[in-house]
Amino acid sequence: MRAFASMVRVTMRQVVGGRRWIVLGLLALLPAVVMWFASIDPSPPGAFERYNDVPLPTLLLLVVPIVTLVIGSGALGDERRDGTLSFLLLRPIRRSTIAAAKLTAAWLAASLIAGSAGFLASFVLAVRADTWITLAPTLVAVLLATAGYTAVFMVLGHVTSRAVLIGLVYVFVWESGISFAAPSLANVSLSRIGLTAYVGMLPETASALGEPLGALAPGAGGALAKALGIALVCILVGAFLLKRMDATSE
DSSP: OOOHHHHHHHHHHHHHHTTTTHHHHHHHTTHHHHHHHHHHSOOOOHHHHHHTHHHHHHHIIIHHHHHHHHHHHHHHHHHHHTTOOOHTSSSSSHHHHHHEEEEEEEHHHHHHHHHHHHHHHHHHHHHHHHHOHHHHHOOOHHHHHHHHHHHHHHHHHHHHHHHHHHHHIIIIIIIIIIHOOOGHHHGGGGGGHHHHHHHHHGGGGHHHGGGGGGGGGOOOOHHHHHHHHHHHHHHHHHHHHHHHHHHHOO
């Protein structure tokens, strides 16, 4: 357990080191800024509708994917490219423990940044409409979506040095384009994890946000199960890849 906690602390410092905190922190301000300008004139009910129309999609389709892409892809990828991962593999630690620690650290770091973005957007809504109704659903949506994205991007970052490019294509071409144009592909869209949780906790948003869900049923429980399933699979895949490094280095 001590080794796990140590790896989590070290990895969190690594994945948000340098200027990443600044760049990603500025990106996290975007949903709140959008919400501020989108809700200047509307009444309280109108401000709530504007939140679901623009800031929420900005958060789940732009901020969360980019933050998790940068942080998740570096959790294993940075150490492999820097040549420091081999030193970690010399320690008598189960490879699944290493993968789980890396994912936990990346998820915590990404959740802190993306969760701050969700909090600030909900704060602006509270200022405009005197309601915190979106805060808990937004934070739950961010935490679950971040878990799914981070897990997938962690494996991708370990497999290829072009993880960021591939991830950007996935985010802007597949997630924001193809999967929303074809609702039948909703099951293979990571952004739907957060969206189903949000709609499940705020059923009154189903009419506005239900169509992008396709055949998926709203519900935080289903989103949680999907996020945990993706995380578990990616931990196992990550452990397998680390074991392959052991075999090739012998």
